[in-house]
Amino acid sequence: MTFLYLFWEFFKIGLFAVGGGPATIPFLFDLANSDYGWFTQKQLVDMIAVSESTPGPIGINMATYAGYNAGHSVMGLAGGVLGGIIATAGLVIPSIIVIIIVAGFLKAFSENKYVKSAFYGIRPMVTSLVLFAVYGIVSQTFYQDGAFAWQVIIISLIAFALMFIKKLKKLHPAFWLVLGAVAGVILKL
Amino acid sequence: MVKNLLSLFLTFAKIGVMTFGGGLTMLPLLTKEIVEKKKWASEEQLLDYYAVGQCTPGIIAVNTATFIGYSQAGIAGGIFATVGMVTPSVLIIIAVAAALQQFMEYPVVASALMGIRAVVCALLSHTVITLAKKSLVDIVTAMIFIIGFVLCFVFDITPILVVIVGAIIGIAVNKVREVRKK
Numbered sequence: 001m002t003f004l005y006l007f008w009e010f011f012k013i014g015l016f017a018v019g020g021g022p023a024t025i026p027f028l029f030d031l032a033n034s035d036y037g038w039f040t041q042k043q044l045v046d047m048i049a050v051s052e053s054t055p056g057p058i059g060i061n062m063a064t065y066a067g068y069n070a071g072h073s074v075m076g077l078a079g080g081v082l083g084g085i086i087a088t089a090g091l092v093i094p095s096i097i098v099i100i101i102v103a104g105f106l107k108a109f110s111e112n113k114y115v116k117s118a119f120y121g122i123r124p125m126v127t128s129l130v131l132f133a134v135y136g137i138v139s140q141t142f143y144q145d146g147a148f149a150w151q152v153i154i155i156s157l158i159a160f161a162l163m164f165i166k167k168l169k170k171l172h173p174a175f176w177l178v179l180g181a182v183a184g185v186i187l188k189l
Numbered sequence: 190m191v192k193n194l195l196s197l198f199l200t201f202a203k204i205g206v207m208t209f210g211g212g213l214t215m216l217p218l219l220t221k222e223i224v225e226k227k228k229w230a231s232e233e234q235l236l237d238y239y240a241v242g243q244c245t246p247g248i249i250a251v252n253t254a255t256f257i258g259y260s261q262a263g264i265a266g267g268i269f270a271t272v273g274m275v276t277p278s279v280l281i282i283i284a285v286a287a288a289l290q291q292f293m294e295y296p297v298v299a300s301a302l303m304g305i306r307a308v309v310c311a312l313l314s315h316t317v318i319t320l321a322k323k324s325l326v327d328i329v330t331a332m333i334f335i336i337g338f339v340l341c342f343v344f345d346i347t348p349i350l351v352v353i354v355g356a357i358i359g360i361a362v363n364k365v366r367e368v369r370k371k
Contacts, residue, residue, distance in 0.1 A: 016349045020249040022316050026348045042306075049305045050285055052312065055206050056278030057215070057250035064275075064282040077287060084283045088275055095247030099255040100267055102245060110241045114360055119244045121333055121359020122352055123324035128337025129348050130320055134313040141306050152307045159311035172209060176308045184304020185297055 002074045003086050005036065010063055010090030015098075018119070019126050021058035024091075026126075028066055029133035038070035041140050048137075053174035063091040155183050193262050194269045200227060201254050201273030208250065215250055229257050250274060333358055 009031060017023040025048070032041045039047070047069070051061035064084040071083020102109045109115060142153050159176055162168055183189075204222055208215050216239065223229050230238065235253075242252030251271055258270025292298045325331050333355060340346045340354065 012349060014247045016246060016352050017248075018246050018352060019243070019320075020247075022320060024248075025313075030348055045306045045309050046289070046302060048313070049302075049309050050282070050289070052309075054278075054281050054285060055209055056281065057205075057208060057248050057274070059248035060251065060275050060278040061282050064279050065286055068283055068286045072286075072290075080286065081283055084279055084286070088279055091248065092251045092271055092275060095245070095251045096255050096267055096271055098245050098247065099242075099252050100259055100264055102241065103256060103259050103267075106237060106241055110237075110244060113363065115244065117359045117363035118356035119359065120330070121357070121362065122355040124330040124334040125337040125351050125355030127317070127320045127324045128334050128341055129351055131317050131338065132341035134310075134317050135342075137313060138310045141310050149303075152303060155304060155307040156310045159308050160314055163311060163315050173312055174209070176312060177305050180304040180306075180308030181301035182304065184300045184302065184307070187300070187304070188296075189300045189303035189307075 002070065002079075003082060006038075006067055006070050006083055007086050007090040009036075010067070010087045011094060013063070014091040014094035017059070018122050021062070022130055023126050024059045024062060026129035026133040028062060029136055031066065033136075036070070038073055039066060041137060043069055045137055045141060049177055053177050060088060060091065063087045149189075151187050151189055155180060155187075190262065194265055196227075197258050197261060197266055197270045198273035198276075201258070201270045202276050204254075205250075205274045205277040215253075219253065223257055229261055329362055 013024055013027040017027055028044055028047075029041070032039055032044045044066075047062055047065040051058045051065060054061060064087060067083040067085070067087025068080040069083070070087065072080035075082070138156075142149060142156070144152075159180065163176070200222055204215070204218055207218055216235075219235060219239075220232060224232050224235055235257075238253050238256040239249070242249045242256065245252055251274060254270040254274040255267040259267035262269070289298075293302075321334075325334055336358070337351055337355065340351050
C-alpha cells in the first residue's frame with residue numbers, strides 16, 4: 001500500500017512542480033510534515049545535500065532518495081530500492097505524458113496566451129512556496145532540541161555571505177558542502 | 190529502431206552521469222551531445238525544447254529528454270530517453286543512501302552532516318534569492334508573491350492549491366489587461 005501512495009504522491013509532484021528541481025522542495029517539505037512518516041525534515045536536509053553533490057538532475061535525485069527512505073521505513077533495503085524506483089517513475093510519468101501531448105504543437109503551446117498568463121502567475125507563487133519550505137528547513141536546523149545551535153547558525157551565515165562574492169558564486173555546491181563537512185568535523189558539531 | 194532506442198538510452202544516461210545540478214547547467218552538455226555529436230536537433234530546436242520544458246510541469250532535464258526522444262523515435266523514444274536520463278541518478282542515489290545509513294551512527298559522520306546541513310541552509314537561501322530575481326518582474330508578480338506568502342505562512346495551504354491559485358490569478362490578470370487595452 002505504501003508503494004501505491006508513494007507513486008501517487010510523486011505523480012502529483014511531477015504534475016504540479018513547475019520550474020524543475022527547486023520547485024519540488026515545497027512538496028517534499030509537505031511530505032516530511034505529513035502523516036506518512038516516510039522521512040523527517042532533518043532527513044530532507046540530508047537528501048538535499050546528497051542530491052546537490054551527486055551526478056544527475058537534483059529533482060530526480062531527491063525523488064529517488066525520498067522514495068528510498070519511504071520504502072526503507074516499511075521494508076528495509078529491498079523496500080528502499082523499490083521505493084526509489086517507484087517515486088522516480090511517479091515523478092517523470094506526468095512529464096512524459098504532458099510533453100508527448102504538447103510536442104505536436106510545440107510553438108502554439110508555448111505562445112498560447114492562457115499558458116503564458118498561467119505561468120506568469122505560477123512563477124511568483126513557486127517562489128513563495130520555496131521560501132516557505134526553506135524557512136521551515138532553516139528554522140529547524142538553527143533551533144534544535146529546544147535551543148539555538150549557535151555554531152550551525154554561524155557556519156551557515158558565513159557560507160551565505162561568502163556566496164554573494166562574484167568569484168565564489170560559480171563554485172559548485174559540492175565544494176561548499178565539503179567545506180561544511182570539514183567545519184562540522186573540526187568543531188565536533 | 191531498436192538500435193535507435195538503445196542509442197537514445199545510452200546518450201541520455203551519459204548526460205545523466207555528467208550532469209551536476211540539472212536545469213540550466215545542463216545546456217552546454219546537451220548542445221555538445223545532442224546537437225554536435227548526434228545531430229538529433231539544431232541548436233535552435235534545442236533552445237525551443239528547453240524553453241517549453243521550463244513551462245511545462247516536472248523536472249526540466251526530463252522534459253527536454255522526452256522531447257528529443259519523442260522527436261527521434263516517437264513515444265518509445267521519449268520513454269527510452271527519459272529512462273536513460275534517470276537511471277544513473279537512481280543507481281547512484283540508492284547506493285549513497287544505503288551507504289550513508291550504515292555510517293550515520295559514527296560521531297564523525299554526524300558532525301560532518303551537521304556542518305553540511307548548515308551549508309544547505311545557505312545554499313537554499315540563495316536559491317530563494319535567485320528564484321525571486323527571476324520571477325518577481327513587476328508589481329503584479331510581487332503582489333502575487335505576497336499572496337502566496339500569506340497562503341503558505343498564515344493558512345498553510347497545500348502546495349498544489351497554491352500553484353492552482355497562481356495560475357488562476359495569472360490568467361485573470363491578463364484578461365483584465367486585455368479588456369483595459371480595448
